[in-house]
Amino acid sequence: MYTQGFAYWRIACLWLMILALFAAVSCSDKSGDATDAVERHKRLAGELRDNKLYNAAIEEYVKILDNEELDGKTRANINYLVAKIYYENLESYEEAAAYYVRARALDPEGSFVEEASRKLVASLEKIGRMLDAKRQLSAATDIDAAPRVEGDVAVARVGGVTIWLSEIERQIQTLPPEMQKQFLSREAKIAFVHNYVATELLYHAAVREDYGSDPEIKRRQSMLYKKLLVDRYVIDKVMPQIHIDTADVRNYYLAHKEDRYDNAPYDSIKATVFLDYQGEKAEAAFSDYISQLSRIEKVEFLDHNVK
Numbered sequence: 435m436y437t438q439g440f441a442y443w444r445i446a447c448l449w450l451m452i453l454a455l456f457a458a459v460s461c462s463d464k465s466g467d468a469t470d471a472v473e474r475h476k477r478l479a480g481e482l483r484d485n486k487l488y489n490a491a492i493e494e495y496v497k498i499l500d501n502e503e504l505d506g507k508t509r510a511n512i513n514y515l516v517a518k519i520y521y522e523n524l525e526s527y528e529e530a531a532a533y534y535v536r537a538r539a540l541d542p543e544g545s546f547v548e549e550a551s552r553k554l555v556a557s558l559e560k561i562g563r564m565l566d567a568k569r570q571l572s573a574a575t576d577i578d579a580a581p582r583v584e585g586d587v588a589v590a591r592v593g594g595v596t597i598w599l600s601e602i603e604r605q606i607q608t609l610p611p612e613m614q615k616q617f618l619s620r621e622a623k624i625a626f627v628h629n630y631v632a633t634e635l636l637y638h639a640a641v642r643e644d645y646g647s648d649p650e651i652k653r654r655q656s657m658l659y660k661k662l663l664v665d666r667y668v669i670d671k672v673m674p675q676i677h678i679d680t681a682d683v684r685n686y687y688l689a690h691k692e693d694r695y696d697n698a699p700y701d702s703i704k705a706t707v708f709l710d711y712q713g714e715k716a717e718a719a720f721s722d723y724i725s726q727l728s729r730i731e732k733v734e735f736l737d738h739n740v741k
Contacts, residue, residue, distance in 0.1 A: 516533045676716055687703075
């Protein structure tokens with residue numbers, strides 16, 4: 435009797451182990467399926483964003499957020515990604531602010547929190563909610579509480595936001611060299627700070643009155659952005675192809691000595707010759723690069739349609 439009972443006990447234990455293993459495998463499969471679904475939606479959302487289909491990308495991210503079993507960190511990250519699209523691509527700053535708030539609340543220690551805090555403040559400013567922006571900036575003490583350059587000093591404060599000397603010096607360095615010389619003295623730097631603050635105050639006032647929505651401003655902003663991109667691209671891609679040799683400069687002078695330089699001695703106009711030769715080389719390099727891009731993108735001019 436004892437042996438038979440022991441055998442039944444062993445069989446029961448075996449069945450319990452099998453059932454437990456089956457349940458574990460089943461749960462694992464479900465968890466794996468959920469993870470795969472999240473990754474599929476994330477990949478698709480990323481591809482849609484890369485193709486400038488921003489609203490469709492947001493729809494894919496929202497499908498992920500609809501999963502009630504989604505862990506907090508992943509949910510925070512998805513909210514952050516949605517906020518970035520609203521802020522950077524759609525310029526829908528109210529929606530961006532809402533998703534930045536959700537992302538920070540869900541994962542206060544996330545790697546994105548500093549950027550989310552900055553963009554939240556900027557979003558609130560862009561929709562004219564300056565008091566809320568100030569409150570958020572004051573709460574995020576890590577955003578602006580300490581100088582980013584060792585030995586930096588504060589030179590002004592606007593609504594609790596610190597303006598550092600390094601920021602002023604960076605602004606001065608963007609000016610042409612001759613203009614930079616005008617701001618070497620302490621008095622000139624102080625005047626620059628006051629003008630800089632005045633510009634900031636006017637900018638905030640314009641944001642509050644929603645001047646950023648003006649179609650003409652948006653058009654000019656788009657044109658300026660395009661020019662900045664093109665200028666940087668030319669510097670990085672076209673200019674390195676320009677190689678100038680001293681002998682080539684002299685040969686260029688000899689070829690144009692009469693028709694362009696009125697037989698002036700080479701040494702007296704060397705700098706002018708160099709600039710002329712450099713200009714022609716740059717124009718040729720630019721033309722060659724445009725030709726390459728035209729072939730790649732199969733450009734076709736329809737000049738006959740121009741009236």
